[in-house]
Each structure stands twice: as structure tokens, then as C-alpha cells.
Amino acid sequence: MDVVSLETRRLVLREVVESDVDAVAWLLGEPRVMRYIEDGKPVSRADVERVVLPKVMGGGWWAARLKGAGASGAGAFVGWFELSEVGGGVAELGYRLHPDFWGCGYATEGAAALVEHGRAVGLRRIVAYAMAVNAGSRRVLEKVGLQYVRTFHEEWPDYIEGAEHGDVEYALDLGH
Numbered sequence: 001m002d003v004v005s006l007e008t009r010r011l012v013l014r015e016v017v018e019s020d021v022d023a024v025a026w027l028l029g030e031p032r033v034m035r036y037i038e039d040g041k042p043v044s045r046a047d048v049e050r051v052v053l054p055k056v057m058g059g060g061w062w063a064a065r066l067k068g069a070g071a072s073g074a075g076a077f078v079g080w081f082e083l084s085e086v087g088g089g090v091a092e093l094g095y096r097l098h099p100d101f102w103g104c105g106y107a108t109e110g111a112a113a114l115v116e117h118g119r120a121v122g123l124r125r126i127v128a129y130a131m132a133v134n135a136g137s138r139r140v141l142e143k144v145g146l147q148y149v150r151t152f153h154e155e156w157p158d159y160i161e162g163a164e165h166g167d168v169e170y171a172l173d174l175g176h
């Protein structure tokens, strides 16, 4: 995947770069963002620099900003999207938006663009995972065309509220 930016009606998605450190630390430092992710806890700025950025700058992660030159809020960082290849023409879809921008349809808009991008670059299948109790994330996946595949239970080192309901897998075959 060699595309470095994608545009939707209201967003510009550009591959994450080192200068996004403040934005990513702001996003992952927010407890409401991390509630259903990893150990359910916010990530420190030091870990963003040391662990997160080196991983997400490898391609497949996009920083999303509002479009609209001159308009109020233009250029604001709203969160990140992921469409990272896991092998064999399969890529994993994901997203994390800052609560300041929830409920505006941005997750659906960005995720739909990445599904189209996946189709355009010849991916075979898109998969996604969420905690079963993460209703918002599941709704986004359904709205962009992924279908529920299964519920599964994994042992995680740290308990997160709702973990007893397991995780869910969604997928979309792109027909390549």
C-alpha cells in the first residue's frame, strides 16, 4: 500500500508520521478512547513515543484531520484509522477517534474510505475485531459492510469491564 493520503467528504487521512506525536498522545491519553482497547488504560506519552509510533509509522495507519481551509476547526486532528496488512491479501480495519469528535459520522466516513481503498489496491479480505460490548465500534463495522463472523474468548492479562462477553470478529470479502 503506497498511498500516503486519502480524502473523504470531510476528512483527510494521511499516514502517521513522527510529528503526529502530540496528536497521538492526546488521543491515546484519553481514558474514554482506551476503555475497550488493550488493557483498557490510557497510554503514557513516553509509551506513545517508544512503542506506539514506531509500530504505526510502518504503514497502514492514518491520522485523520478535518478538511475545509479557513473554516473553524479545519485541520483539527480527530483520530486515527488503521488498514494494516496481516498477510495473504488480508488487512485489519480499526479506528480510534477522540471523544470531541464522536457522534458526527466520522468513524463511518473514514472506515468506508479505507474499505474502498482496500478494494482499489486489490485486497482479498478485510477483518476487524472489537470487544463484544463495544456497540459503537460494531455499528461502524456493520455500516461499512463488514459482517459478524464469530465471538471468541481470549485470556487477557488485565480485566476490562465487559471482557466476560468476549471479542467479536467481523469480515468482508472483496472478491479478489
Ligand SMILES: CC(C)(COP(=O)(O)OP(=O)(O)OC[C@H]1O[C@@H](n2cnc3c(N)ncnc32)[C@H](O)[C@@H]1OP(=O)(O)O)[C@@H](O)C(=O)NCCC(=O)NCCS
Pocket: 032, 033, 034, 036, 037, 079, 095, 096, 097, 098, 101, 102, 103, 104, 105, 106, 107, 108, 109, 129, 130, 131, 134, 135, 136, 137, 139, 140, 143
Ligand atoms: C467507536 C467509535 C470509533 C465511533 O465513532 P463515531 O465517529 O462516534 O461513529 P459514527 O458517528 O460514525 O457512528 C456510527 C454508528 O455507530 C453508532 N454509535 C456510535 N457510538 C455508539 C455507542 N457508544 N453505542 C451505540 N451506538 C453507537 C452511531 O449511532 C452510528 O449508528 P447510526 O448511524 O445507526 O446511528 C468511537 O466511539 C471511538 O473512537 N471509540 C474509542 C476507540 C474504540 O473503541 N475504537 C474501536 C476499537 S475496536
